[in-house]
Amino acid sequence: MRIAVITFPGSNCDQDCHRSVEAAGATAVPVWHREISLGGTDAVIVPGGFAHGDYLRPGAIARFSPIMTPVVEFARAGRLVVGICNGFQILCEAGLLPGALLRNRSLRFQSHDCALRVERSDTPFTSRYREGQVIRMPLAHADGNYYADRGALEELESEGRVLFRYSDAEGESTEEANPNGSLNRIAGIVNEGGNVLGLMPHPDRAIDLALGSQDGLPLFESLVDSVHQRTPAQMAAAEGRALAGTAR
Amino acid sequence: MSRFRVEVLVTPRPGLLDPEGGAIHHALASLGYDEVAEVRVGKAIYLEVAADSAATAAARVEESCRRLLANPVTEDFTVTVRGEA
Amino acid sequence: MSRFRVEVLVTPRPGLLDPEGGAIHHALASLGYDEVAEVRVGKAIYLEVAADSAATAAARVEESCRRLLANPVTEDFTVTVRGEA
Amino acid sequence: MSRANGAPRPRPGDPPITPELVEDHGLSPSEYELIVEIMGREPTFTELGVFSAMWSEHCGYKNSKRLLRLLPTTAPWVIQGPGENAGVIDIGGGWALAFKMESHNHPSAVEPYQGAATGVGGILRDVFTMGARPVATLNSLHFGDLEGARVRYLLAGVVRGVGDYGNCVGIPSMGGEVHFDRGYEENPIVNAMCLGIMRCDELIRGTAEGVGNTLMAVGARTGRDGIHGATFASEELSEGDDEASRPQVQVGDPYTEKLLLEASLELIASGEIVGIQDMGAAGLTSSGAEMAGRSGTGVEMDVARVPVRAEAMTPYEILLSESQERMLVVARAGREEAACQILEKWELEAATIGQVTDRGTFRVLEDGVPVAEIPALPLTEGCPAYERPGEESGEVRALRAQDISRYGELSGDDLRVAFLEVVGTPAVASKQWIYEQYDTTVRASSIERPGGSAGLIRIPGTDLGVAASTDCNGRHCYLDPRSGAAGAVVEAARNVACTGATPLAITNCLNFGSPLKAEIRHQFREAVLGIRDACAHLETPVTGGNVSFYNETDGKAVYPTPVIGMVGTIADVANVVGHSFRRPGDAILLLGHNRGELGGSEYLYALHGVVAGEPPRVDLEAERALTRCLPAMAARGVLGSAHDVATGGLAATLAECCLGRPRTGWPVGASLHLHDALPPAALLFGEDHGRVIVSASPADEAEVREIAARHGVPCTPIGTVGEERSSLRIHLRGESLELPLDLLADRYFGAIPRAMDDEP
Ligand SMILES: Nc1ncnc2c1ncn2[C@@H]1O[C@H](COP(=O)(O)OP(=O)(O)O)[C@@H](O)[C@H]1O
């Protein structure tokens, strides 16, 4: 199985994602942002970093890179796409995920471990976790403060599309555990079709106990499992929901 | 063809929390500027644009705002032609 | 006492590198806006200020620009009263 | 390009060369005479500018190079010693480590954000132009007292600048240090260090070899920034300087840096180029002249071909501009196209500006007309070296001789209050507020992040770990520069050894006042000798460094601050030792022994406002044994934790051992019995060298003691690790303190956020 890892000028977690994919048993395929095809890969990761220096707004310039045309098509076809940190910001700017990531409430870049509660385990990205499981991984961003208007937020919640929420070590999702001011303490969400994931913390930096945590590895393993198991019917269903979502 | 100076102001949409504005407000107050009642912070982008007319320059820049310069989810913008360069 | 809307525009001083402006310029060009010849990026700060007169409001805000809102080493600023709130 | 072969003549508009102009260029009359002798004629204005940059303190090391020659620079593992962009050592497994430290003190004083940011940019370029991929940074910061609004402004700006730049390029911060003392009130010290790795055979040097090869200017365009920055960095700041310094602020663009980094490494791997060098201080001048000087060739460049950002720039300005994120590349003749393709992929601008010649000169044309031609070797190496005698200041001698013994006696509640205050001084308190603004986990290789003894990263795909620490206690150096500088070396080595790594080599940044003063020359000489002795004993040679003089405002110099950046390795990161206590019931042992040396301590400064006394002595034999003993213990897997004793003394170390890192579990208590016959405050707050607090399970304690004995390191059981969320209890002769962990945590973690969080 081959998973594309996109590199924009300014991406700096592409190698970390590459290693994470390989640790989960798949082959990582580096794809430069000026490519116009995903080369028949089975899933896509948009890694973290500072694509185009994050100038203007994080993700604002990157979403116009040539590779984003096939990525958007791929996502609309119900195939699996993951955006981590800057990747999440890019997917929001590209309209594949709702909302936006604003400046952290602290106004500072924040780099530290955080605890997350896994809200659902019945998704292509979280099947290797338990629902309610508390996981730890680093976060490192200046703009991770998730915002969506009230309607979009209600939709996310009622449709169970929040997959990861900031919490304390016991799994209580309290405001004290909210590192950046995100609405509803949202750390990661999926699109209408459930096939596009965006999250701010870095599972790609938590794949090995020597680094302090391997809680990120199941995310990549879930992805690999899902690509193996995904049936055409599931993809079509996701595609239908993704298109319905865009129409709104 | 002339060259126009165009000013784009991009501001956080009303109702959106503006932590930077809040921080500046707080700092102003602690420096004694307590007559300041509200602060909001946006971006100012200055462009020099070649066009036949000020109206064309403005129209093109407005289009670029919708596509790139502002994020419709969180930001409003205004475009003003400030004269010829 | 009235309440004035004051607009502060803070811009990078001429001659200083403005990498953000450069990146936006580049992005606009690759989106087909090649009539854009120059881009510089600054900050827009909107204040509501209580004062007897527009002139006092402007004077106070100018002072606060020198002390806090603009970095004299790298930035210039302009202050404009945009009317009463 | 050499269509005009004649000698350079003055350009229209050049000012005449007068003694005043020569002086404005920071050159003495005798230096000017030497220039005329080298040239065999009067220099043109452009040539004068080139000399002034290359013979500035910053590039020419005129007041330091003789002394620097005394430093030990060799060892079997040293691949590249001083003289290149960065030092390089062999770390085994075919891997080489490049590392270097640099100062950006003056720019940071003028504009903290951009000053610090561009400092990081420069040091990254020094490392990747050697062919090494930057894998971590450290920073050493010294500021005035945190109570001052300007200091808080400087700290906030510097930290944001260091963070924004390194975060964007994607290089994790692995550590650093921050000190606060009125000795740095006007002049902050901002030093940045970078570590990079490469395969041993990938080393490339900054040389211009092969006559006919092509010179290319790569990266950002050249603007009028920082013209005469190199001379500026070598001149004292004085009141009212802000205005004049404005155009000298350079703005960093970390995004372009990231592109340069990737493109440079790809270029080097491609074999299409023979040399590459950062256009750092003195820009095109120093990069061109140094590349020619190192390879014994010559270079010729036409400034009209250099891509510029501003209009009507003169050759003088183009040669001396310090615009950031630019590199000079020497491409193989005929391979320029291939090199350009790589640069285009990374969206970088590149221009062919000249070629390597056999004229032995640094030759500059403007649109084909010669404007400068200077013999390359004398330009780079011929700067006169001075070694004028120094003399210790009587004031310092008196401070050192002061009797401070009365401060050692404290008892009861006073002792407890002092304990909490020491743990909560900004110099001792957690630097979490700072290092959490730095990305510490990008590259997914951080084994020990900031907040412990030293940082440690893993080389991807291997078990090999690299540790590093930056250290300098300027207050100790002020009171006694020789033992203070040696102390910086041994402290850095101890920090590295605490992780289980073996210290291997150092880089340094020597931050001092004006060398025109005898007392500063004394400090500098003593500090260099201190480093020499310590490095020789520890077998950690010096592979490079940086000298920053003129850190003065209105005649008041900073403390002598020779910052040491120590690197070391550990064969298997599975054996890395953390700094904090882990398991209740573990034995706590002291390696080394307590001497109660309060001179120059944080306790005296923070609680009594006193900077006096004899700073802690350095016993180099004992330090050598200690730094060998710790890796041996780590390799046996018998240590639960290891943390060295430095600023704030035992009090700080014990608090840190209990509190651990923020956000990672609960702190654990400890119960200690100290039997030393020393005054209580001297025992708890003395900053005596040569000490490390370790913990070990009861089963491993015997082996720890045995390994210590084998290395001749004193090892004393002093207590036991307690329960989570309990307290730190210390019994000393006749006194007993109980410090609840939540109170300690509030002091230790809360001090800097409380001071800073009201800042805009
Ligand atoms: N400016 C900084 N940047 C990154 N890490 C820092 C900085 N200052 C301090 N730290 C980290 O905080 C910890 C404590 O620093 P310090 O008090 O200087 O320790 P020590 O005295 O043991 O050298 C170290 O792990 C260090 O790396």
Ligand SMILES: [Mg+2]
């Ligand atoms: Mg230290």
